[in-house]
Amino acid sequence: MTKAYDVILVGAGMVGALTANLLAQNGFHVALVDRTNGRCELSTAPYYDSRVSAISRHSKSLIERAGAWQHISQERLTPYHNMRVWDGLGTSQIDFSCDDVHLSELGHLVENQVLNQALLTQLESHKKHLDSYFSSSVMHYQNDASGVLVTLDNGISIKADLLIGADGANSIIRKQAGIETKEWDYQHNAIVATIELAASHENTAWQSFGEEGILAFLPMPSFEGRHFASIVWSVPPEDAETLSQLSPDAFCQRLKYAMSNEFDVLKVLTKPLSIPLRQRHALQYVQTGLALVGDAAHTIHPLAGQGANLGFADAGAIVDVLVKAKVRGDSLSNERVLRRYQRVRMADNMRMSASMTFFKRLYETQSPVAVLARNTGMGWLNDQRLIKNHIISLALG
Numbered sequence: 603m604t605k606a607y608d609v610i611l612v613g614a615g616m617v618g619a620l621t622a623n624l625l626a627q628n629g630f631h632v633a634l635v636d637r638t639n640g641r642c643e644l645s646t647a648p649y650y651d652s653r654v655s656a657i658s659r660h661s662k663s664l665i666e667r668a669g670a671w672q673h674i675s676q677e678r679l680t681p682y683h684n685m686r687v688w689d690g691l692g693t694s695q696i697d698f699s700c701d702d703v704h705l706s707e708l709g710h711l712v713e714n715q716v717l718n719q720a721l722l723t724q725l726e727s728h729k730k731h732l733d734s735y736f737s738s739s740v741m742h743y744q745n746d747a748s749g750v751l752v753t754l755d756n757g758i759s760i761k762a763d764l765l766i767g768a769d770g771a772n773s774i775i776r777k778q779a780g781i782e783t784k785e786w787d788y789q790h791n792a793i794v795a796t797i798e799l800a801a802s803h804e805n806t807a808w809q810s811f812g813e814e815g816i817l818a819f820l821p822m823p824s825f826e827g828r829h830f831a832s833i834v835w836s837v838p839p840e841d842a843e844t845l846s847q848l849s850p851d852a853f854c855q856r857l858k859y860a861m862s863n864e865f866d867v868l869k870v871l872t873k874p875l876s877i878p879l880r881q882r883h884a885l886q887y888v889q890t891g892l893a894l895v896g897d898a899a900h901t902i903h904p905l906a907g908q909g910a911n912l913g914f915a916d917a918g919a920i921v922d923v924l925v926k927a928k929v930r931g932d933s934l935s936n937e938r939v940l941r942r943y944q945r946v947r948m949a950d951n952m953r954m955s956a957s958m959t960f961f962k963r964l965y966e967t968q969s970p971v972a973v974l975a976r977n978t979g980m981g982w983l984n985d986q987r988l989i990k991n992h993i994i995s996l997a998l999g
Contacts, residue, residue, distance in 0.1 A: 604751070604759045604760060604761050605633070605733070605760050605761075606631075606749075606760075606761050606762065607631045607632060607633045607733070607760060607761070607762040608625075608630040608631045608632065608762060608763055608764065608934060609625055609630055609631075609632050609633070609762050609763070609764045609765075609766060609924075609934065610632075610633045610635065610750065610752050610760060610761075610762040610764070610765050610766070611625070611632055611633070611634050611635070611765075611766045611768060612635045612636070612740055612752075612765070612766070612767055612768060612769045612774075612775050613635075613636060613767065613768035613769035613770060613773075613896075613898070614634055614635075614636035614638065614640060614718075614722065614734075614736070614768075615636075615718060615768065615770065615896070616655070616714060616717055616718050616721060616896075616910060616913070616914075617768050617895055617896030617897070617910075617913035617914060617916065617917055618634070618636070618766075618768030618769070618895075618896070619634075619670075619718060619721035619722055619724075619725065620664065620665065620668055620670070620721055620914060620917045621766060621768055621895060621916075621917040621920065621921065622634045622725060622728075622732060623668035623669065623670060623721060623724050623725060623728065624664070624667070624668050624917060624918070624921040625731075625921055625924070626725075626728035626731040626732040627667075627668060627669070627728065628921065628924075628925050628928075629731065629928075630731065630924065630928070631731055631732075632728075632731060632732045632733070633732075633733050633735060633752075633760050633762065634725070634732060634733070634734045634735065635735045635738055635739075635740060635752070635754065636734075636735070636736055636737075636738070637737065637738065637739045638736060638737070639736050639737050640722055640734060640736035640737075641719070641722070642715040642716075642718050642719040642722065643715065644713075644715055644716060644719060645713070645715070647677065647678070647823065647825045648796075648798070648822075648823075648825040648826075648828060648830050648871065649796065649871050649872060650678075650713055650796045650822050650823075650830060650832065650871070650872075651713040651714060651715045651716070651796075651872075652794040652795055652796055652832065652872045652874075652875055653713065653714040653715070653794060654711055654712065654713050654714065654794075654820055654822070654832040654834075655711070655712060655713075655714055655717065655909075655910040655911075656682070656709050656710075656711055656807065656820065656910075656911075657709055657710045657711070657712055657717070657910070657911070658709050658908075658911045659705070659707075659708075659709060660911070660914075660915065661910070661911045661914040661915070662709070662710060664914050664915075664917065664918045665717075665720075665721070665914070668721070668724060669724050669727065670717075670720045670721045670723070670724040671720070673719075673720035673721075673723045673724060674712060674716060674717065674720045675716075677823055678712060678713060678716045678823060679710050679711070679712055679823070680710060680711040680712075680805065680821050680822055680823050681706070681707035681709070681710050681805060682707060682708055682709060682710070682711060682805050682806060682807045682820075682821055683699065683700045683701075683707055683708065683805045683806065684697065684698065684699050684700070684708070684804070684805065684806040684807070685697070685698040685699075685708060685806065685807045685808075685809070686698075686806055686807075686808050686809070687808075687809045687810075687811075688808075688809075688810055688811075688862070689810075689811050689812065702987065703995070707805075708807075711807070711820050711821060711822060711832070714910075735754060735758070735760070738754045738755060738756055738758070739754065739755045739774070740752055740753070740754060740755075740774060740775065740778075741753045741754060741755050742778065743765060743775075743778060745765075745889075745890065745891045745892065745935075748761075749761050749762055749763050749891065749935060750762055750763070750764065750765040750891045750892070750935070752765065763891070763933060763934040763935045764891055764892070764893065764924070764934040764935050764940075765891060765892050765893075766892075766893050766894075766895060766920065767779075767892070767893070767894045767895070767898045768894075768895045768896050768898055769898055770896070770897045770898060771880075771882060771897040771898070771901050773894065773897075773898035775892070775894070775898065776884060776894055776898050776899075779889055779892055781884050781885065781886055781889070781894070782884075782885050783882050783883060783884050783885065784882075784883050784885060785880060785881055785882040785883065786880070786881055787878070787879075787880050787881075788836075788879040788880060788881060788903055789838060789839070790815075790816075790836045790837060790838060790839075790879045790903070791836070791837060791838075791839050791842035791876045791877060791878050791879060792834050792835065792836050792876070792877045792879055792904055793833070793834075793835040793836075793837065793842055793845055793846065793874050793875065793876050793877075794832065794833065794834055794835075794874070794875050794877065795832070795833055795870055795871075795872050795873070795874040795875070796822065796830060796831070796832050796833075796870070796871045796872045797830065797831055797832075797833060797854070797857065797867050797868075797869070797870055797871065798828060798829065798830055798867070798868040798869045798870075798871055799829040799830065799831055799865050799866065799867060799868060800829075800865070800866035800867075800868055801829060801865065801866065802824070802829050803819075803821040803822075803829060803831050803865075804821075805821050806821060807819070807820055807821060808861070808864070810860065810861060810862065812860065812862070814837070814856070814859065814860035815835055815836050815837035815838075815841065815860065816835075816836040816837075817833065817834075817835050817836075817857075817860050817861065818833065818834040818835075818836075818904070819831055819833055819861065819865075820832040820833070820834070830871070831865075833857065834904050835857070835860065836879065836903070836904065839878070842876045843876070845874065845876075846874055846876050850869060850870050853870055853874065854867040854868070854869065854870060855867075879903055879904070880901060881901065881902060881903065881955060882897075882900060882901040883899070883900045883901075883951070883952065883955055884898070884899045884900065886944065887899050887940075887943065887944040887947065887948060888937060888940035888941055888943065888944050889937060889940075890935055890936070890937040890940075891935035892940075893920055893940050893943060895913065895916040895917055895920055896912075896913030896916055896917070897909070897913060899916065899947075899951070900912065900951045900955065902954060902955045908954055912950070912951055912954060915947065915950070916947050916951075919943050919946045919947050920943045923939065923940070923942045923943040923946070924939075927939045
C-alpha cells in the first residue's frame with residue numbers, strides 16, 4: 603500500500619533536517635527522503651571539518667526551537683564577539699562588536715557536519731510523526747488533484763499533500779518541476795581548509811578584500827592550548843588551481859601574506875578543497891503541491907557567510923505558513939497558501955544575493971581610484987555607529 607503523509611521532504615542536509623524537525627514538532631506527518639544513510643562522519647578535534655557555517659542569532663533560535671542546539675557539544679562551538687573587515691589594498695577597516703549592540707555574541711561558528719548530525723539526532727524524538735527513507739532517491743513524482751505521489755528508486759511509493767525540495771543546489775525536485783533559475787558563474791572558487799595559528803584569534807571573524815582574493819577567516823575552538831581557524835578563500839579558478847598545488851608550507855606563507863601578516867599560520871590541518879562558486883536563484887519557489895527551500899531555491903557568494911542562514915530562514919518561514927494553513931483548514935498544496943511563503947522569503951533572498959554580487963564586484967576592482975573610494979567609504983562607515991548597528995542587526999537575522 604502507498605503510505606500517506608502531510609509532507610514529503612526531500613533532502614536531509616542542514617536546512618532539510620531543520621524543516622523536518624519543525625514540521626514534526628508541530629504535528630505534521632512527514633516523510634524524509636535522502637540518498638545518504640542519515641549519519642554524518644564527524645572529524646576528531648582539532649582536525650575540524652573544512653565546511654563551516656556562521657550561525658546567526660536568528661538561526662540559532664530556530665535550531666533551539668527544534669530542540670537540536672542542545673545536541674551540539676560546546677567543544678565544537680565557537681561564539682564570535684567581533685567582526686573585522688579590511689581592504690588589503692588600503693589602510694581602512696570596519697570593526698563590529700557585540701558590545702555595540704549589548705549582546706553576548708554576534709553568532710556562532712560550527713562545522714556543517716556537527717550541526718547536521720545534531721539535527722538528525724533530534725529527528726529520533728519525532729518517530730510518531732516522522733518516517734525516514736534514507737539511502738533512497740526520488741525517481742519521479744506526479745502531482746494531481748489527490749496530492750503528490752512520489753516513487754523512490756527502491757520501488758516504494760509514498761504520497762502527501764505537499765512535496766518540499768531541500769535537496770541542494772542541483773535539486774532534482776526543482777528540475778523535475780521544470781522551475782527555471784537565473785544564474786551565473788562568479789568566476790571564483792572557494793578554497794576551504796582548517797589551519798593552526800601561533801596566537802589566539804580572540805573570537806573575531808575576519809574578512810579581507812585584496813589582491814590575493816576575498817578571504818574569510820573564521821575562529822574555531824581552541825584545543826589543548828592550540829589555536830585554530832577555518833578559511834574560505836575566494837579566488838579566480840586559475841589561482842585556485844595554483845594554490846591547491848602548493849606544498850603545505852608554501853600554502854601557509856601565501857595565506858599569511860593574504861592576511862596582511864595579521865597572523866602567523868603554523869600549518870594546514872586539512873587538505874584545501876576548491877569549490878566552484880555560482881549564483882543561482884529559482885524564478886519561483888512554489889507550485890501547486892510543491893515548495894523549494896535552501897540551496898534548492900537560491901545560492902549566493904559565501905563572502906558574508908549568509909548562505910546557511912538564508913536557508914534556515916526559509917525553513918522557519920515555510921513551517922510558519924503551513925502551521926497557519928493547518929489551523930485555518932486550508933489545503934497544504936494550495937498554491938495561494940504556498941505563495942505566502944514565497945512572498946516572505948523571495949524578496950529578502952534576492953536582496954542578499956544582489957548585495958553579495960555588488961560587494962564581490964566592488965572589491966575585485968583594483969584600480970587606484972576604486973581603492974581610494976573604497977577606503978574613504980570604509981573609514982567613514984567605521985565612524986557611523988547607528989549605521990553599523992543596523993548592519994549588525996541585519997547580520998543577526
